[in-house]
Amino acid sequence: MRTMNKILFYVMAGMVLFTSCDRDEGPDVDDNFLNFEIPVIKQTEEYPVGVYYRNPGGGGQDKARYERMMMEFDTKEGRLGPWLEPVLGNYGIDQNPNNITDVMIEVVQQQVDWCIDGGVDFWIYPAIKAKKNTLAPNCMEGDERLYNILRGTVGSDVKGSGKKVNMKSLNFVATVNIEDPLCKNNWETYNADGTLTGKKTTTLSNTVLLNENNDICSWVDGKGYTRTDMFVEFFKSLNTFFQDEHYYRVNGKPMVVLQNAHKLYTADCKGFYNDLRAAVKAAIGEDLFLVAQQDQWSPPARFEYFYKGVDAVTNKNMLNNSEWTRSVAYDKFIYLNWEYHREFFRDNWSGTDFIPTGAPAFNKWVDNQEKDKPTVFHDPDVFRTMCNVMKSQAGQHKIVFIDSFNDFQYTSFIEPTKPDYGNGYGTKFLDIIKEEFDVR
Numbered sequence: 001m002r003t004m005n006k007i008l009f010y011v012m013a014g015m016v017l018f019t020s021c022d023r024d025e026g027p028d029v030d031d032n033f034l035n036f037e038i039p040v041i042k043q044t045e046e047y048p049v050g051v052y053y054r055n056p057g058g059g060g061q062d063k064a065r066y067e068r069m070m071m072e073f074d075t076k077e078g079r080l081g082p083w084l085e086p087v088l089g090n091y092g093i094d095q096n097p098n099n100i101t102d103v104m105i106e107v108v109q110q111q112v113d114w115c116i117d118g119g120v121d122f123w124i125y126p127a128i129k130a131k132k133n134t135l136a137p138n139c140m141e142g143d144e145r146l147y148n149i150l151r152g153t154v155g156s157d158v159k160g161s162g163k164k165v166n167m168k169s170l171n172f173v174a175t176v177n178i179e180d181p182l183c184k185n186n187w188e189t190y191n192a193d194g195t196l197t198g199k200k201t202t203t204l205s206n207t208v209l210l211n212e213n214n215d216i217c218s219w220v221d222g223k224g225y226t227r228t229d230m231f232v233e234f235f236k237s238l239n240t241f242f243q244d245e246h247y248y249r250v251n252g253k254p255m256v257v258l259q260n261a262h263k264l265y266t267a268d269c270k271g272f273y274n275d276l277r278a279a280v281k282a283a284i285g286e287d288l289f290l291v292a293q294q295d296q297w298s299p300p301a302r303f304e305y306f307y308k309g310v311d312a313v314t315n316k317n318m319l320n321n322s323e324w325t326r327s328v329a330y331d332k333f334i335y336l337n338w339e340y341h342r343e344f345f346r347d348n349w350s351g352t353d354f355i356p357t358g359a360p361a362f363n364k365w366v367d368n369q370e371k372d373k374p375t376v377f378h379d380p381d382v383f384r385t386m387c388n389v390m391k392s393q394a395g396q397h398k399i400v401f402i403d404s405f406n407d408f409q410y411t412s413f414i415e416p417t418k419p420d421y422g423n424g425y426g427t428k429f430l431d432i433i434k435e436e437f438d439v440r
């Protein structure tokens with residue numbers, strides 16, 4: 001009987017709903033949340049522009065990807081190529097960083113000059129790695145050599161005194177993958193007496209918190225150093241770059257971008273960052289400006305226990321997206337996403353800024369021939385719109401990031417291409433940056 005009553009209730013409710021509806025009472029396009037015009041921001045103030053500089057030798061310029069990048073778009077043949085060829089060709093400036101050549105220096109110098117002409121203020125370099133059992137100022141390895149090439153501190157001859165890059169007015173920022181200095185890479189661990197435990201550091205997680213697993217992972221001159229100790233040593237080593245006149249600063253503080261900041265699993269992230277700042281300040285006299293890089297399309301409140309204590313939060317490439325419905329109105333979806341982030345940090349995390357990261361294009365097919373994500377080709381009008389969205393949602397310091405100068409792996413680059421080849425655009429994307437963000 002009870003079941004029958006429920007059936008009758010739903011039937012009657014449906015009849016009432018049906019009879020009460022009128023054709024004119026249906027959904028109206030005017031009520032859609034995307035039915036708005038993005039305000040056009042007039043260029044009246046300076047927006048500092050940081051552009052990610054990718055490691056060419058890191059896989060983005062291998063032969064297969066480069067050839068796909070040069071292919072014409074043809075769905076019948078299964079090709080989704082953007083049909084572009086960079087002016088400088090398939091260079092690889094650090095494929096052998098121990099054998100610097102004049103040509104390598106000339107490549108970087110041209111890139112520096114292009115960026116200066118295009119109104120770019122600073123490059124954001126690839127993440128540096130930490131070195132085990134080594135203290136400041138020498139516990140860096142990997143892309144440290146690339147940093148030295150790019151900033152012009154080593155030359156093209158055997159002694160390093162040959163032809164060098166002149167950074168001129170272009171600055172740079174260091175990137176740290178937060179997992180690496182916190183010993184993700186299976187470092188051996190030590191007992192308090194310096195003997196090996198036979199165990200190695202493990203990746204931090206929601207069940208392996210840093211404060212409960214702060215292993216001694218380095219041993220130097222009869223003293224043990226924990227994960228957090230080595231993290232501090234690593235940041236103290238960055239002073240090598242902080243002292244460079246071309247290092248980018250915000251209110252006098254050297255900026256550092258933190259990759260994978262959402263993997264700082266600790267019971268007190270704000271306390272962790274406060275301790276880091278205090279230790280660095282005591283050691284090298286520098287106050288840090290920390291920028292946490294967040295995964296694209298992620299809600300900010302999810303990371304309260306990871307990001308609190310940083311100065312600003314930015315996002316990864318928003319065009320790297322599996323949700324096809326967003327791609328029909330990227331500009332508005334991204335505008336609303338960034339608006340929510342900026343207001344959330346402003347209203348809930350006092351003093352935390354937001355730095356939008358825009359992108360000129362994205363092509364997953366060039367990377368691995370997959371077609372599971374929307375493809376965005378280089379279109380000057382689309383990029384100009386994206387620049388306006390960045391200005392609309394820039395935070396307190398008006399800083400914006402662009403991904404990237406030379407990411408050929410996903411074709412998300414602004415590096416000049418040959419205008420007489422395929423869909424080549426010359427220096428157009430750099431010209432747009434200057435027009436949209438530079439008032440000099």
